Amino acid sequence: MSKKLVEVSSLRVGGYVIVDDIACRVTDIQTSRPGKHGHAKARIEAVGLVNPVKKIIIRPGHDKIEVPIVEKKGAQVLSIHEDIANVMDSETYETFDIKIPEELKDQVKEGSQVVYWIILNEKILKQIK
Numbered sequence: 001m002s003k004k005l006v007e008v009s010s011l012r013v014g015g016y017v018i019v020d021d022i023a024c025r026v027t028d029i030q031t032s033r034p035g036k037h038g039h040a041k042a043r044i045e046a047v048g049l050v051n052p053v054k055k056i057i058i059r060p061g062h063d064k065i066e067v068p069i070v071e072k073k074g075a076q077v078l079s080i081h082e083d084i085a086n087v088m089d090s091e092t093y094e095t096f097d098i099k100i101p102e103e104l105k106d107q108v109k110e111g112s113q114v115v116y117w118i119i120l121n122e123k124i125l126k127q128i129k
Contacts, residue, residue: 002069003120008042009061018066019055022048023119031061049119071118074129077110085125087114098125 003018011017015026024046034040039060046055049070059065075087078095085108088095098116100108104125108114113129 002071002118003066004069005064006067007061008044008059008063008065009040011042011044011065011067016049016068016070017044017046018068018120019044019046019057021120022053022055023050023068023070024048024053024055049117050122050124068120072126073116073118075114075116077108077112077114079110080108085114087116096123098123100125104128 009031011026011029013026013029017024017026026044026046028045030043032041032043039062041058042061043056043058047053048055074090076090077085077087079086080100083100083105084097085100086095086097104127107128108125114125115127115129117124117126
């Protein structure tokens with residue numbers, strides 16, 4: 001899996017984080033001050049990149065947390081069958097099937113150029129070029 005460890009205190013809004021084995025985008029971070037015997041805590045709100053599931057976690061600021069490495073690649077649509085597109089990667093010429101998201105169904109046509117993301121070894125169609 002393509003992920004790395006970073007400190008919770010280095011996370012920023014708009015960045016990525018893995019919560020319960022789900023890759024998410026950070027939507028809000030709130031930090032508390034350290035207590036008499038404790039550490040500063042961070043409350044992180046995140047929304048899933050694949051399915052928009054809202055997740056909230058609370059961790060000490062010095063803890064390590066996993067962050068996904070998101071690869072953004074281009075491809076060309078070869079054929080379409082219902083909600084699955086057969087695409088060819090623009091760099092490696094690898095062909096594979098990818099699910100077409102509901103919001104892009106009307107725009108994806110054979111021969112069109114698309115952008116897809118690889119998140120935790122899962123390929124997701126993101127936009128039309």
